[in-house]
Amino acid sequence: MKNYVDSLLDFIEQSPSCYHVVENFAASLRADGYTALREDEHWQLQRGGKYFVTRNSSSILAFRVPACEPEGFLLSAAHSDFPTFKLKDNPEKAGQYVQLSTEKYGGMLMAPWFDRPLSIAGRVLVRENGKIVTKLVNLERDLLVIPSVAIHMNRAANDGVKLLANVDTLPLFGGKDAAGSLMPLVAEAAGVEAENILGHDLYLYVRGRGTRVGANGEFVLSPKLDDLACAWGCMQGFLEASDSAAIPVCCVFDNEEVGSETKQGAASNLLRDTLRRICISLGYEEERYLRLLANSFMVSADNGHAVHPNHPEYSDPGNSPVLNGGVVVKFNANQHYTTDGVSSAIFRAVCRKADVATQVYANRSDLPGGSTLGSISNARVAVRTVDIGLAQLAMHSCVETAGAQDVESLVRAMRVLYGTNLRMDTDGITLE
Numbered sequence: 083m084k085n086y087v088d089s090l091l092d093f094i095e096q097s098p099s100c101y102h103v104v105e106n107f108a109a110s111l112r113a114d115g116y117t118a119l120r121e122d123e124h125w126q127l128q129r130g131g132k133y134f135v136t137r138n139s140s141s142i143l144a145f146r147v148p149a150c151e152p153e154g155f156l157l158s159a160a161h162s163d164f165p166t167f168k169l170k171d172n173p174e175k176a177g178q179y180v181q182l183s184t185e186k187y188g189g190m191l192m193a194p195w196f197d198r199p200l201s202i203a204g205r206v207l208v209r210e211n212g213k214i215v216t217k218l219v220n221l222e223r224d225l226l227v228i229p230s231v232a233i234h235m236n237r238a239a240n241d242g243v244k245l246l247a248n249v250d251t252l253p254l255f256g257g258k259d260a261a262g263s264l265m266p267l268v269a270e271a272a273g274v275e276a277e278n279i280l281g282h283d284l285y286l287y288v289r290g291r292g293t294r295v296g297a298n299g300e301f302v303l304s305p306k307l308d309d310l311a312c313a314w315g316c317m318q319g320f321l322e323a324s325d326s327a328a329i330p331v332c333c334v335f336d337n338e339e340v341g342s343e344t345k346q347g348a349a350s351n352l353l354r355d356t357l358r359r360i361c362i363s364l365g366y367e368e369e370r371y372l373r374l375l376a377n378s379f380m381v382s383a384d385n386g387h388a389v390h391p392n393h394p395e396y397s398d399p400g401n402s403p404v405l406n407g408g409v410v411v412k413f414n415a416n417q418h419y420t421t422d423g424v425s426s427a428i429f430r431a432v433c434r435k436a437d438v439a440t441q442v443y444a445n446r447s448d449l450p451g452g453s454t455l456g457s458i459s460n461a462r463v464a465v466r467t468v469d470i471g472l473a474q475l476a477m478h479s480c481v482e483t484a485g486a487q488d489v490e491s492l493v494r495a496m497r498v499l500y501g502t503n504l505r506m507d508t509d510g511i512t513l514e
């Protein structure tokens with residue numbers, strides 16, 4: 083049997099930045115016979131064809147055109163980004179040591195970044211043969227550390243310490259003589275000349291592969307489980323699914339951690355334009371597009387909080403998932419999660435078909451909680467949507483913990499969803 087956890091951990095290790103996430107998805111889609119589309123070219127889609135499109139090299143949408151007349155879209159949305167530190171454009175800060183100047187990307191837990199080997203990955207924009215080209219780069223070695231202050235120097239260190247991104251979390255790059263050597267190292271890793279680098283988007287990442295922990299290896303401990311566990315699980319289910327009468331679309335958007343309001347985020351026109359262009363290429367009129375939307379369903383997949391073993395009081399009693407308890411369906415009365423009675427019923431029916439357990443997440447009612455992709459993309463492309471995810475601990479730490487069994491459950495649920503014929507009629511909803 084395929085070991086989904088190992089495949090997921092391989093994927094995460096090979097995806098140190100959102101650009102690597104998209105490149106690795108694109109590579110597996112190409113290997114599976116998918117054609118890359120460009121947004122600036124004419125789309126001539128074929129019945130039975132398989133395609134994907136990317137934007138900014140950090141968001142990717144894959145879809146298949148069914149051989150039959152489609153009745154709607156079956157969609158999933160997850161995100162390619164994760165909280166981390168981004169290098170400033172002039173990163174080196176020289177003094178007694180050389181440190182790197184960074185800023186926070188996303189709402190992170192900062193303390194876990196201390197005292198571990200870190201490296202740098204992302205992309206550089208390089209002048210090459212008269213053009214500006216993008217190169218992915220991964221320094222792929224234990225390179226940096228953010229050192230803690232010793233307990234002897236700060237006796238209050240265990241009593242709650244305020245951390246400042248401009249002081250406390252600057253990574254140590256080298257001794258004095260390391261000054262001026264960062265960009266040459268980046269250039270070497272990218273296989274280019276340092277003076278030809280015109281721009282960069284470079285991020286820190288935690289070194290090392292994720293692993294299993296727990297008495298029976300039942301937990302997964304890894305960087306970036308939010309949201310690469312869902313992004314990978316949805317893509318895997320999408321690839322494994324058999325054909326249905328719907329157009330299956332698997333979306334992985336960048337910039338969820340900073341609000342999605344970017345040209346490639348879930349709040350952009352990327353999804354709407356892609357769905358419309360599929361319809362235009364198939365020769366459909368506007369009304370046909372709107373009718374397809376009315377018979378469509380989206381799974382917004384982003385991790386949810388498991389009840390914390392040391393702090394169960396932060397969870398809502400009765401609506402708090404556990405690791406390995408099944409796929410989490412997320413509810414919020416104010417629609418920060420899009421789930422409602424209808425979409426939860428559809429998703430639970432899919433999970434029953436897949437023989438996958440579900441569990442429920444709701445914020446403790448006095449805590450605000452987060453929001454996710456579903457409600458944001460619904461404001462642009464309104465379809466019935468359920469917010470789901472995998473239960474996890476330590477969300478937005480640089481190393482998070484989830485349930486090993488849940489990874490497989492998500493893949494199975496998404497495989498069944500993408501292979502389902504869904505009809506929303508006036509007398510009820512049919513899933514076949």
Ligand code: ZN
Nearest residue numbers: 308309384385
């Ligand atoms: Zn997330």
